[in-house]
Amino acid sequence: MDIRKVDLNLLVVFDAMARLRSVNRAAEAVGLSQPATSAALARLRLLFGDALFVRTGAGMKPTPRALELAGPVHQVVETISTEILQQAAFDPALAHRRFTILTPDIGEIAFFPRVLQRLRQEAPNVRLQALSLPRKAAAEALETGAAELAVGFFPDLQKAGYFQQGLFKTSYACIACARNTTVRERMTLRQFLAARHVVVRPEGREHTFDRLLEEKGHHRRVMLELSHFMSLLSILPGSELIATVPDDIATAVERHIKIRRIALPLRPPPIEVQQFWHRRLQHDPANKWLRGLFHEVNRREANEGLPA
Template sequence: MDIRQVDLNLLVIFDAMARLRSVNRTAQAVGLSQPATSAALARLRALFDDPLFVRTGTQMEPTPRAQELAPAVRRVVETISTEILAPAAFEPATAQRCFTIVTPDIGEVSFLPPVLRQLRQEAPQVQLRAVAKPREAAAAALESGEADLAVGFFPDLHKAGFFQQGLFKTSYVCIACARNAQAPSRMTLRQFLDARHIVVLPNGREHLLDRFLADKGWRRHVTLELSHFMSLLALLPGTDLIATVPEDIATVVGRHVPLKIIELPFRAPRLDVQQFWHRRMQQDPANRWLRGLFHSVNRREPGMPLAQPPGSR
């Protein structure tokens, strides 16, 4: 028998008949008319070359062949109903899964702490893996399923095949060591360009500020290029270097080392911080839950700063 020639709906009729032993009750259970149910029963008899169910008194009793088939048919019907056709679900409280998030180190220090606090309460066995990716690799990681979500500033992902959701808008500030006597509270454009700059290019990616300055034809005096924002913790103190960084980085660095905030001589561009996912994951319950979690704990109103961690003053 070729399975391609079998109407699987017939197995539903068979299962109901095996349990109910009545054409009328079977018709009601499966939502068919009595003639349609009788016709399906005739097709089953032809399919298995056996009477299958024979009237005995007021009931349709199964033949030995039907008795032999009944347990296997029941398993098939239950499997299709409960495992194949049942809506997909994700239970955070009991889930044991590792999600991969594409984000630079700014994301690790800004977005992950509140997420981890929420995970402890809502999904204690769920793990997170944060990875940094070059510009062209972030899209590929989401497309292939290597990563579940990208969180941060990813202008490259504003394209077909990807969804995005805004978290907040932010901008840049200029920071220096609090003991840097050469750094005024406000700089002229010439002072800014001539100062000794640390520039951070995570994974070699230029920032929106770099393109902004290039479009203006302004060129900074760059003393040091870094790949990680958190290296500023060690490299700013005790030097005359300055760095123009996203506001969250200034907030985090300022929690560990004394800083001086320098007013920029221009209006810095705004950053749209968003989360991105591939369209393959749009309806996935686990990914929907993850997106909801990141949005709920990291969404900010305009002008709202990065929250202090619990226990800090």
Template sequence: MLGSLPTSEQSMTQIHKIHFMDIRSVDLNLLVLFDAMARLRSVSRAAEAIGLSQPATSAALARLRATFDDDLFVRAGAQMEPTPRAQALSPVVQRVVQAIQAEILQPAGFDPASAERSFTLLTPDIGEVAFLPGVLRRLRQAAPLVRLRALSMPRTAAAHALEAGEADLAVGFFPDLQKAGYFRQALFRTSYTCIACAHNAAAPSRMTARQYLAARHIVVRPDGREHMLDRFLEDKGWHRHVTLELSHFMSLLSLLPGSDLVATVPDDIATVVQRHIAVKTIELPFKPPQLQVQQYWHRRMQNDASNRWLRGLFYEVNRRDANARLPDWQAAG
């Protein structure tokens, strides 16, 4: 007799029986009905609890009995009492139903105040100095255990990193991500400013096209990227005299002072450089192109709660009106 077997042997026997029941034939909705019947002992009350008509509930109960090859619940007076088979299954089914409801069917949430995790961002060094200070201030208040990792990589590699889950968000100018499979959200429009050392006598406050092209230029191309300005000048047939090509904007802090070099950089970089060294701005002999700075994410992260929170934070902190100056987060507190 099964009842005389040790507990471990009973479990093995039950598992052996389950092995012969094809799980693909089990309608999980029937387990919800089973749980309601086990608790309420009434077809009508179970029907009301699970939102079915009484005939539909009776039909489902018939399928449930056929699935387990047992009557499961039989009438005894005013109630439907469980059979021994139903009594044995009841606590297991209850745990399964509760687990599905609490852990599978509940929408995934994200609590930034208690979350202890890391996010990876793709952004060039301009993004690190322009976007991260304000974000870090907000993290200290709202998500003290959250960590950020900023990476700079070629535009062609950004798509793979987002698709593979190696990065959560890309922030900046990524025209290669403006394609199917990626979402984007505009943060602000900006343009370019020409700067030079404040004591650079060779750089007037306003340049003609001839003077601009003949000046000794520093050109910054992070990760070898071509900037919109490069293409803009090429379309005009203009070629600058490039003395030095760099991969990091922040190198300008040590290379501009005391030199006769000029650099045409995104407005945010000009603002940051001005906060650290004495520079002057030079009026350009053309209207520079506009840059649309955006944040990008892969479509598989569209409904992820933590990613929604992250990009919401970036948007709130870094959203600006067109051509607005970079906020001075350090001065702000």
């Protein structure tokens, strides 16, 4: 028998007949009319080459062949109903798994602390892995399953096949060591460009502030380029360098070292922070829970800064 020619709906009718021994009751159980159920029974008899259920004074009685089939068919119907067609569930309290989140090091600072607090309470055996990739590699990582979620500024993911959800909007701040006397708290554009800059450019990523300067034809005096924002904690103290960084980084840095903020001489572009996931995970219960947690914990109102 070629399984490709078998209508699995017939097995549902067979299972109902085997349990209820009545065409009318089987029809009611599977949601078919009595004539449609009788027609399905006729097709089953043809398929198996057996009468299967014979009408007697005591009702429809199964043949020996039907009795042999009853157990396996019921198991198949139950498996399809409960394991294949039933929406999978995800219980974070019982889950033992790891989720990989694409985010730059600014994301590790801004997003993970409050998420970890919730995990300790709600999902003690769920682990997170932060992964920093060039923006153009993020799409492939989400598509292949190497990562479940991307959180941050990912303009390359704003395309078909990927869902996105806004968390908050922020901007840039210029910071310097509190003892840096070479720069004023307010500078002209000329003074700003002539100052000694340290620039943080994570591998394969650029900032919209860099793009703004490039579009306007402005060139800073860059003395040092770094790959990680937290290196500023050891670079800025005692130096004459200034750094223009996302506002969350400025807030995180000033929690550890004494800095002062310098007014930018041009209006910085906004940074729209979002989370992204691939369409194949849109209905996945685990991913729904994960992105729901990130959104609930990390979304902010307008002008709200990095939480303590």
